[in-house]
Amino acid sequence: MSPWLNLMIGLALGLNLLALASGRLPSLIRSAAAQGMVLGCLPLLLGHGGWQTLAFAGCTVAVKGFLIPALLRRALRASHIDREVEPIIGYVPSLLLGAAATVASVALSDALPLRPEHAGSLLAAGSFATLFTGLLLLIGRAKAISQVCGYLILENGIYLFGLLLIRAMPVIVEAGILLDLTVAVFVIGIIVDRIQREFDTLDTRKLSALKE
């Protein structure tokens, strides 16, 4: 089971780098969606395969892989903006930082006191690398939609760590977390739309009226 699991996490790590290298918003949204789908399947490899696990995995894939990206694409279509990502931190530095973070995460998770049953898996390492990628996108990209993608990838990282607790967490809690995330992205989508109408841009560097 573990080799399959690690393969999937490796795929998610690759998608991190793809997201960092994406120069256009649709491809960034695609990377985040693909990563959400890959991660959504993981509970099937980990769980006991009961109907609850199956339903949870199905919901995760539907929400992260289809619903949220569809919302983002709609916001993108409605806003008629230039599709360029407009990096504040360039693509090459971002990629180098992302790769370095991946290596550092593997080293870090080796140093952490993980439970023996988790020692062989990449779950913790993948989680930290994905978290870092999300944060990097949040601070390193100017457009509001790319920041939302950063936030999604950040959430994916946290979700990966949550899989370590899959046996301990009741499904109702997992479902609540997923629901909150969906509503969050929905709300963000509305605000992005309003910002676009008020400011005629989605460049968050223009949001600078409020300061001391």
Next chain:
Amino acid sequence: MTALALIWGPILAAAAAAVWPVNRTRPWLLPATGVVHCGLAIALLVAPPVVPRDAWIGFDAIARAILPAVSLLFLMCAAYGVPYLAARGERGNRVFVAAILALLGLMSLALQARHLGLLWIALEGGTLATVPLLHFNRSPRAYEATWKYLLVGGTGIALSLLGTFFLGYASLTDQGGGDLRFAALAAQGAALSRPWARAGWVLLLVGYGTKMGLAPMHTWKPDAYGEAPGMVGGLMAGGLTTVAFAALLRVQQVLEAAGEGAMAARSWMALGLFSMLVAALFLLGTRHFKRMLAYSSVEHMGVLSVGAALGGAGLWAALFHVWTNGITKGSLFLSAGNLRRGAGGVDVEQASGLAALMPWSTRIFVAGVFAVTACPPFAPFFSELRLVRAAFASGRGLVAAAFLGCLLLAFFGLTRLVFAVADGRPSRQVRAVPVRLRETPGVVIPPLLLLALSVYLGLFPPDLLMEAWSAAVSSLSVVP
């Protein structure tokens, strides 16, 4: 049963508001819900129910010590909301009323949540419910503030989810574990994996600290409070931030059970004092009286943190301060909202001489500022005095000195700005405003009542409340 009604009542009222057809009558749902909620909360305060140890939701000692304060503040804000929304009848208020009622329900859930995951869900839900409230004014500045709130708040709340998972991971042992109920986590005690518990605490402190608005994670606060309607600012400064504080109190208890209490207290103390310092310095510089209130809120969150970190008598004083701060802030935000409306659309930085135009609101505002800077006979003076005494009693003279120094700086900053707004001749832009908010009893009485309550709580704190705070302190300090 009643405890659950505190959660379901407002949520059902929010659903009713979402389908209510008439814009003019919809705001009456606010005080109606507020009265019922406050009545239930006080009934539970007087006769606390027995909460089973393994319950997920319950009106336990912490909820009892804090929830009635939030409920009372909501009632006053709700009463203010009716004339406020009537004055702004040009705006649809469907989303506003529904969101603010949902916020009350989610805050009640978060205060009563005895499960780490449930607590996170409620707090995140509360954060999302405040978003439509922040941009009610629909100005570009309001959208900018909302965006910053979403990004900073969202990242903070994401980190607290990671912290939740870390703390859950700490409880996985060879005997099983992995139960995220606070009682179960605390019962595991020293069996919790210490490195994970420590990392979880740091993440939760940063995450929920962002929600509280502790420096340096406070950056959303001045923007949000500066642009949101006064009643929303009051409800956030006295309600939502307090809920995050209660969440951290519950987590701190788990850390204490794990034998990491000293580390947790030290880090919380440092963040609290730093918040007070940052707030005091910014208060000396800001020119905008609603942003000023935000920095004052950062300062008071620092006060709560210092109290909680001191523990024992300090924690008791912090719970007292939850009440005094919430009620005083409510009065300040509501009167500041009046002043802002009174100055019309004019940039508040140019507003002056409002005492001549809005006499009652200015009086309440000035008195409120003295209250919040801890001048007797207002209640914050008494809660902060108790806190300083607790600091000296536990031999933390330096903490007390730093605490008092920051309070003094904040006093200078706040009074400087308040008199600039209140005194003098009304500026030409302010006089030229064609339509201003009229000072009807509806918008003056709620802040006035809150101010009166602040005096009352300070001079004659009810025995019932003192007993509730003591019960909460003992429930937090005894490791089960």
